[in-house]
Amino acid sequence: VNERELVARLRAKATSVPGLVLGIGDDCAIFRPRAGQDLVFTTDLFLEDIHFRRASSTPEQAGRRALARSLSDIAAMGASPRFCLVSLALPAWADTKWFDAFYRGLLQLAREHRMAVAGGDLSHAEKLVCDVMICGSVAKGKALRRDGAAPGDVLYVSGPLGGWTHKEMPEPRIALGRKLVGKASAAMDLSDGLSLDLHRLCLASGVAAKVDCEPPRLPGATLEQALHDGEDYELLYTAPENVSVPGFRIGSIVRGRPGRVSFLGKPLPPQGYDHFSRNRS
Amino acid sequence: VNERELVARLRAKATSVPGLVLGIGDDCAIFRPRAGQDLVFTTDLFLEDIHFRRASSTPEQAGRRALARSLSDIAAMGASPRFCLVSLALPAWADTKWFDAFYRGLLQLAREHRMAVAGGDLSHAEKLVCDVMICGSVAKGKALRRDGAAPGDVLYVSGPLGGWTHKEMPEPRIALGRKLVGKASAAMDLSDGLSLDLHRLCLASGVAAKVDCEPPRLPGATLEQALHDGEDYELLYTAPENVSVPGFRIGSIVRGRPGRVSFLGKPLPPQGYDHFSRNRS
Numbered sequence: 237v238n239e240r241e242l243v244a245r246l247r248a249k250a251t252s253v254p255g256l257v258l259g260i261g262d263d264c265a266i267f268r269p270r271a272g273q274d275l276v277f278t279t280d281l282f283l284e285d286i287h288f289r290r291a292s293s294t295p296e297q298a299g300r301r302a303l304a305r306s307l308s309d310i311a312a313m314g315a316s317p318r319f320c321l322v323s324l325a326l327p328a329w330a331d332t333k334w335f336d337a338f339y340r341g342l343l344q345l346a347r348e349h350r351m352a353v354a355g356g357d358l359s360h361a362e363k364l365v366c367d368v369m370i371c372g373s374v375a376k377g378k379a380l381r382r383d384g385a386a387p388g389d390v391l392y393v394s395g396p397l398g399g400w401t402h403k404e405m406p407e408p409r410i411a412l413g414r415k416l417v418g419k420a421s422a423a424m425d426l427s428d429g430l431s432l433d434l435h436r437l438c439l440a441s442g443v444a445a446k447v448d449c450e451p452p453r454l455p456g457a458t459l460e461q462a463l464h465d466g467e468d469y470e471l472l473y474t475a476p477e478n479v480s481v482p483g484f485r486i487g488s489i490v491r492g493r494p495g496r497v498s499f500l501g502k503p504l505p506p507q508g509y510d511h512f513s514r515n516r517s
Numbered sequence: 518v519n520e521r522e523l524v525a526r527l528r529a530k531a532t533s534v535p536g537l538v539l540g541i542g543d544d545c546a547i548f549r550p551r552a553g554q555d556l557v558f559t560t561d562l563f564l565e566d567i568h569f570r571r572a573s574s575t576p577e578q579a580g581r582r583a584l585a586r587s588l589s590d591i592a593a594m595g596a597s598p599r600f601c602l603v604s605l606a607l608p609a610w611a612d613t614k615w616f617d618a619f620y621r622g623l624l625q626l627a628r629e630h631r632m633a634v635a636g637g638d639l640s641h642a643e644k645l646v647c648d649v650m651i652c653g654s655v656a657k658g659k660a661l662r663r664d665g666a667a668p669g670d671v672l673y674v675s676g677p678l679g680g681w682t683h684k685e686m687p688e689p690r691i692a693l694g695r696k697l698v699g700k701a702s703a704a705m706d707l708s709d710g711l712s713l714d715l716h717r718l719c720l721a722s723g724v725a726a727k728v729d730c731e732p733p734r735l736p737g738a739t740l741e742q743a744l745h746d747g748e749d750y751e752l753l754y755t756a757p758e759n760v761s762v763p764g765f766r767i768g769s770i771v772r773g774r775p776g777r778v779s780f781l782g783k784p785l786p787p788q789g790y791d792h793f794s795r796n797r798s
Contacts, residue, residue, distance in 0.1 A: 257555065258662065261721070263593040263706050264557035264653070266660050269550035274538065276545035279602045279650055281640045286606075312544040321560045323604075323648045325567075357648070359562045367604045367638070367648040369560055372545070382543050425544050440542070 239358055242335065246353065249343055253352040256319055265354035267319065273373045275318075278309035284327070284364040295334045299341030300405065305427070306370040307349065307408035308469045312425040314380040314417035315372030317410065319354040320346065322368055325361035349410055380416060380423035380473070385441035387491045389421050389474040392483035397430060397468050398457025406469040412482065416473060419481050423473035428466040435495050435506040437472060444492025447499045452484045463499070464507045520639055523616065527634065530624055534633040537600055546635035548600065554654045556599075559590035565608070565645040576615045580622030581686065586708070587651040588630065588689035589750045593706040595661040595698035596653030598691065600635040601627065603649055606642035623649075630691055661697060661704035661754070666722035668772045670702050670755040673764035678711060678749050679738025687750040693763065697754060700762050704754035709747040716776050716787040718753060725773025728780045733765045744780070745788045 247260045257266040269275060282302035284290060293301070303320065310317045322342065326335065346353060351370070359365075394409050416423055422441055426433050430451060438445050453462035474489055475481045497504045528541045539547040550556060563583035565571060574582070584601065591598045603623070607616065627634060632651070640646075675690050697704055703722055707714050711732060719726050734743035755770055756762045778785045 258660075262663050263590040264559040264596070264660070266594075267556045267558065268657065269554075269556060271552055273550075275548045275550060275556075277548065277602060277636065277650075277652070278545040279604050279636070279638050279648070281604050281606055281638045281646070281648075283606060283640060283642055283646070286640060286642065309544040313547075315545070321558060321650060323560050323562050325562055325564060325646075355558065355560070357560050357562045359564060359567060361564055361567065361644070361646075363643065365562070365564070365606075365642075365646050365648075367560070367562075367646075369558075369602060369650045371558070376549065379539075379545070379547050381539065 242358055246339065249339065251347065251352050253318055253350060256352050256354055259352060259354045265319065265321070267371065272376050274376050274379055276310060276313045276315045276372045276374060276379055277369065278306050279367055279369040280305040280309065282366040282368065295337035296341030299338040300345045302366045302368055303342045303345045304406040304408050304469060306368045307410065308425045308427065310370050310372040311409040311413035312380065312423050312471055313372065313374060314378065314413045314423065315374040316414065317349050317351040317370050317372045319352040320368055320370045322353055322356035323366065324356065325359040325365035327362055327364055330364060374417065378417050380413065380420050382422055382424050382437050382440035385422035385437060385443050385474040385489045387443055387489055388477060389489040390477055390485055391445055391447070391487040391489060392473050392475065392481065393426065393451055393486055394471040394483050396452040396454045397426065397470060398453045398461035398465050408469055409471050412471060416481060419479050420473040420475045423471055426468040426470045426472050429464040429507065430472065431463050431497065431504050432506040433472055434497050438497060439495035442494045443489050444494065444496040445487060445489050447487040447497065447504065449486055451486050463504070523639055527620070530620065532628065532633050534599060534631060537633050537635055540633060540635045546600065546602070548652065553657050555657050555660055557591060557594045557596045557653045557655060557660055558650065559587050560648055560650040561586040561590065563647040563649065576618035577622030580619040581626045583647045583649050584623045584626045585687040585689050585750060587649045588691065589706045589708065591651050591653040592690040592694035593661065593704050593752055594653065594655060595659065595694045595704065596655040597695065598630050598632040598651050598653045600633040601649055601651045603634055603637035604647065605637065606640040606646035608643055608645055611645060655698065659698050661694065661701055663703055663705045663718050663721035666703035666718060666724050666755040666770045668724055668770055669758060670770040671758055671766055672726055672728070672768040672770060673754050673756065673762065674707065674732055674767055675752040675764050677733040677735045678707065678751060679734045679742035679746050689750055690752050693752060697762060700760050701754040701756045704752055707749040707751045707753050710745040710788065711753065712744050712778065712785050713787040714753055715778050719778060720776040723775045724770050725775065725777040726768060726770050728768040728778065728785065730767055732767050744785070
């Protein structure tokens, strides 16, 4: 397999989306923004033996998860995904069959959200490296940020937690994120666990939070997992009491030392996943 | 060193650019495009032992080169860089001092081009992984593409070639690219060597090319290196005979089998760098 063949395979599978003037095959992709829209950008690494193991997921699942990580960030902004760039370094074991299956999984999720693969980079490495950048769009000034939570706001999660080992077919909350635009005061993706991510949301907003009930959790997940595990592909968000939003109420935003979080009346220190602690703390 | 500290260090060093509504620290960066502009996007991997070796470059040089690779693609479109996202997976040997120096080199080049680091991702890995996505802007419909070369056009390179082992301080041709807008009929970055990249430009444009003089080369570079080595950070472009553009004339575009290239009257097969041949062919 050579680079030109791989690029030709990708081009053949590329889909077109409004605004994408030029996709795979030139030095850059060209996108023509619509007036009245802001663009949002995120990128997420997906690394062998860090974010997935070859032995425990199919290439289709790996491809889907590589895209889902970034899509969840787009959902958290209330945006709609438009296109992605996929950087991929393939190890010797990743043959054409594996590559095709990986892209099949990735493109299936891309199609579900009507987004294009507009470009990327190809290289080789000892372990598989994938980095997915997504560009999304949202009405001007309407993106959901982390820094808008205010004392008195209600705190929500979008679904059951504790699922990082369970979800082989993640469904990023794009539709929900779009519904929250103009309603939620703050939102973020639950990527590193509720305790750490809620701490971050509170820090960004300069507020404290109290979680006053057990968060909903996936079948088989313990309370510890629901509080501290990451990669849930769910959203954490706040809205004023008088604004109706979908989701599970788990507490409220309060005045207090920025970043302080309590759970059932006791302090809940941030214990989620930090990539530089080398393991779960 | 932990993730939050690293992100805080990056935020402190972040610069602001027009249109960047929100940079490092949320789920996504937010960018507000200007009317009448197209946006261009590229991403390039920069991998330890593939694109650089720890022993033979300083961290500042590595950081600069990680960004320069993508900047060269932006130059090839005739665009101005606006912001980048930097994904980085650090091995155990990359301590805070190394990280700071790597970013110093990257940010120095970013400042020279008035662009911001708007976000990215951090993780860890056995070998250093870096992926740099850049968003640039160009007047609507004016981006330089590979597919516009026509028989009779003159063929140019922007500078001396054969430098992939020599250039520790690459200077992407952003200023030149902008000058070519509205003048060049096609342009691309010389990333994989003249013979392979010219072949690609001709394929995209459905034309052939003849190189009728030796290309300019860097001191110490052989003719073979000038024809086949990559990572020159120079541009390859074409323009009609009656249009004046800066650069070195090396030949012309002719009718013929798409992709066919000749050098001093003999066929020049594409021999540049293919990432999946595992070595230079």
